[in-house]
Amino acid sequence: MASAVEQLAANLSFASFAKAEDLKKRIWFTLAALVVYRLGTYIPIPGVDANELARLVQQNSSGILGWINGLAGGALGRMAIFALNIMPYISASIIIQLMTTVSPHLEQLKKEGEQGRKKINQYTRYGTVILAALQAYGIAVGLESQGNAVIDPGWYFRISAVITLTGGTVFLMWLGEQITARGIGNGISLIIFAGIIAGLPSAIAAILELGRTGQMSTFLIIGIIILALVTIAVIVFMERAQRRLLVKYPKRQVGNQIQNVDPSHLPLKLNTAGVIPPIFASSLLLLPITVSNFSQGSGPDWLNTINALLGRGQPLFLAIYIGLIIFFAFFYTAIMFNPKETADNLKKYGGFIPGIRPGERTAEYIDYVLTRITVVGALYLAAVCLLPEILTSYAAIPFYFGGTSLLIIVSVTMDTVSQVQSHLLAQQYEGLMKKTKLRGSRK
CATH class of the missing domain: 1.10.3370.10 (SecY subunit domain)
Structure with a gap:
């Protein structure tokens, strides 16, 4: 049996790929989903001064702001609807996994198979919404404290920023799950991957410009x-x-x-x-x-x-x-x-x-x-x-x-x-x- 599998693996070629209709559909779906993600990184939230924001991000590029902006493919620097990226979901996943080691209820759910896994995923989604809302509010308040970064500061801006940024994260969470189920690869990882890859051309151009x-x-x-x-x-x-x-x-x-x-x-x-x-x-x-x-x-x-x-x-x-x-x-x-x-x-x-x-x-x-x-x-x-x-x-x-x-x-x-x-x-x-x-x- 093992030798048969090895022989099949050795025979993989472009011809076999051309016959794989289901695989091609999955790849096209994944590419389309990542295009939607990249488009969302260019749609800004209302009420932000783009020039002042670019100066602020450039000034804090050595800190966690620049680090998250790199993972988000520049969405944070443009304060787009996907500025938080998928990071709240990752944080919520880690927190839930940590809690399974100390919570008997979550540990029991983990052992219940598919049904328990669905319940844990539901808790992770709730945690994602809470973390995204807290981070969005923190970003809104932080922007208001930076002089002219916000055109009309106040509760209207804060509420709109929280709703927009939290909704963007929830959409990315759903999009990642769809890629995993209907596409190819891990959806969450591919979203982070796409954000980093999107910044590679500008990074290479910046190095060449420094050399020039x-x-x-x-x-x-x-x-x-x-x-x-x-x-x-x-x-x-x-x-x-x-x-x-x-x-x-x-x-x-x-x-x-x-x-x-x-x-x-x-x-x-x-x-x-x-x-x-x-x-x-x-x-x-x-x-x-x-x-x-x-x-x-x-x-x-x-x-x-x-x-x-x-x-x-x-x-x-x-x-x-x-x-x-x-x-x-x-x-x-x-x-x-x-x-x-x-x-x-x-x-x-x-x-x-x-x-x-x-x-x-x-x-x-x-x-x-x-x-x-x-x-x-x-x-x-x-x-x-x-x-x-x-x-x-x-x-x-x-x-x-x-x-x-x-x-x-x-x-x-x-x-x-x-x-x-x-x-x-x-x-x-x-x-x-x-x-x-x-x-x-x-x-």
């Missing part, structure tokens, strides 16, 4: 290109890396014969947490810098001191950044993967790891292996995000060439390509089964 005017040397530009390519290669290698634990099953009786069951493997990803640790670490670390920047130096002394110590490229900034990435790598891995549940499932179906007693001992062994490979995965994430962060500080490289953005781009691309291959493989397998049945009926 002599503000950046040609050797530095070449070095940036080489570094980006090396970083992409490392990300591809590490994201595909797995530790495969051998799993064997007892012999089974078929009729009067005793047959051996082929052993399988339990794959443990080197980076189970994905891109969550860098995103959370950046958000927490850049928050005080943004607050200080908004205060225009008029805040308390302790806030200005924190802003100076946590400046881009400062030793304290880099040390805390690494620490937060490593912490969230372990924390999120513990949420995403349950060794005890995996061990119980293996025991339920008669599987066992050679040399390890089924049950609790298997859970302890899986947890031991997972902890060791997570150390490597966390250090990999820290290295990928740290080196570009240093260059961003000293060479003024745009956000899009940072480790987090490259990590998102490469990971989403690999996941989408993998799903396309899975669809093609499933189609070829169905075609093979139909031919086998047809030959059997003729005989």
Whole structure:
């Protein structure tokens, strides 16, 4: 069976893609949905001075404002209806997942299968609306405090901004779910991916312009290109890396014969947490810098001191950044993967790891292996995000060439390509089964 699957995978080609009508429909639907998303990033909310807003975003580009604006494809800088992007939904998802570890009710829902998953998704949607409304109100009040950024400040502007921005986030949440169900790939990830990709041409043009005017040397530009390519290669290698634990099953009786069951493997990803640790670490670390920047130096002394110590490229900034990435790598891995549940499932179906007693001992062994490979995965994430962060500080490289953005781009691309291959493989397998049945009926 395994050799047949490998043979099918080797035969995947453009010819097989041309015959995959369902896959082509999914791809076209995904592209159309992403076009709708990009159009929404250019529709501004009413009551905002575009020129003053552009100056404000440029002034705070080193803080979390610029970081979120990069993820949103420039929508925040234009204060578009999709300015909040899908970030409130991601935050709500993380909060609900964290609560499942401490709430017996949510933990029970998680074990109820499809019905429980729908209920948890409903809670996530409610949380998204609440977080989006709070963030939208904060943005509205913040804009009113920035001089002439708002044409007519007051409660009318605040209410309209909250309704518009919250509605934009809810629409993106729905759009992401539609892409996942009717398109190809993970809808939420593809929306973030599209936002980052949309800013790449302007970022490349900005670097070339710096080289043309002599503000950046040609050797530095070449070095940036080489570094980006090396970083992409490392990300591809590490994201595909797995530790495969051998799993064997007892012999089974078929009729009067005793047959051996082929052993399988339990794959443990080197980076189970994905891109969550860098995103959370950046958000927490850049928050005080943004607050200080908004205060225009008029805040308390302790806030200005924190802003100076946590400046881009400062030793304290880099040390805390690494620490937060490593912490969230372990924390999120513990949420995403349950060794005890995996061990119980293996025991339920008669599987066992050679040399390890089924049950609790298997859970302890899986947890031991997972902890060791997570150390490597966390250090990999820290290295990928740290080196570009240093260059961003000293060479003024745009956000899009940072480790987090490259990590998102490469990971989403690999996941989408993998799903396309899975669809093609499933189609070829169905075609093979139909031919086998047809030959059997003729005989």
